[in-house]
Amino acid sequence: MQDTIERSIAINAPLERVWDLVTEPGWWVPSDTPVDINRTAGTVVVRESEKWGRFPVEVVELRPMSYAAFRWSPTFPGDDLAPGRTTLIEFTVTPTDDGVSVSVVESGFAQLDAPDAVKAQGIESNSDGWTQQLEALRTQAED
Amino acid sequence: MKVETVLGALADPTRRQVLEVLAAYPAASASVLSRQLPISRQMVLKHLGVLQGSGLVRSAKAGREVLFQVQSAPLSETADWLSSLAAQWDSRLADLKSRAEHPEATTK
Numbered sequence: 001m002q003d004t005i006e007r008s009i010a011i012n013a014p015l016e017r018v019w020d021l022v023t024e025p026g027w028w029v030p031s032d033t034p035v036d037i038n039r040t041a042g043t044v045v046v047r048e049s050e051k052w053g054r055f056p057v058e059v060v061e062l063r064p065m066s067y068a069a070f071r072w073s074p075t076f077p078g079d080d081l082a083p084g085r086t087t088l089i090e091f092t093v094t095p096t097d098d099g100v101s102v103s104v105v106e107s108g109f110a111q112l113d114a115p116d117a118v119k120a121q122g123i124e125s126n127s128d129g130w131t132q133q134l135e136a137l138r139t140q141a142e143d
Numbered sequence: 144m145k146v147e148t149v150l151g152a153l154a155d156p157t158r159r160q161v162l163e164v165l166a167a168y169p170a171a172s173a174s175v176l177s178r179q180l181p182i183s184r185q186m187v188l189k190h191l192g193v194l195q196g197s198g199l200v201r202s203a204k205a206g207r208e209v210l211f212q213v214q215s216a217p218l219s220e221t222a223d224w225l226s227s228l229a230a231q232w233d234s235r236l237a238d239l240k241s242r243a244e245h246p247e248a249t250t251k
Contacts, residue, residue, distance in 0.1 A: 003153075005228050100243075
């Protein structure tokens with residue numbers, strides 16, 4: 001079993017537009033408020049929503065119009081990026097006859113620390129989510 | 144003791160080999176496995192310990208021997224977890240596609 005996920009999609013749009021969207025750090029994480037877009041390598045942006053939680057995303061490397069890499073912590077929402085907690089996300093953008101092909105490779109699941117990674121498997125991650133939601137409800141109710 | 148994840152345990156090629164050889168038996172001792180592998184019984188035991196820590200292998204005493212057995216549930220759970228993560232990427236990429244192809248419509 002490999003510790004990487006690979007997916008791709010064909011998009012019928014100009015390369016520049018797709019590139020702008022793909023390189024917005026953390027575009028795949030919902031954010032309730034607008035986030036400043038800073039594409040400088042090493043920058044960490046934080047995207048946060050009430051529904052999914054807080055996710056810091058680090059810009060790792062950009063190669064204009066072709067490749068963008070980010071690091072995030074998929075199974076430790078709320079925590080800052082630390083060794084043993086992050087995976088690498090690599091987007092490759094390739095021009096095609098009628099648009100652009102975007103591929104994503106997420107890797108490093110084998111290096112994730114166990115306890116929370118194990119939690120992410122199966123039912124416990126759901127119950128965790130519920131615990132958080134109930135906690136939020138409790139805090140609101142007590143205010 | 145560091146609890147190993149299934150993927151962490153499988154990251155090592157020799158350890159994968161130990162698991163594959165063990166899977167051919169209903170249950171086997173480290174000595175039996177080491178005869179099928181290019182490593183010593185001590186090394187086999189070390190790898191079995193890691194596999195056991197991740198839940199991929201279970202051991203039981205049979206007389207003076209310790210027999211090891213593959214557990215398939217953690218493997219299929221991990222495969223399910225990875226495929227659910229892949230499905231999330233499919234929906235994120237679909238969202239990216241619609242935002243790129245229809246920039247006038249603001250999707251959230």
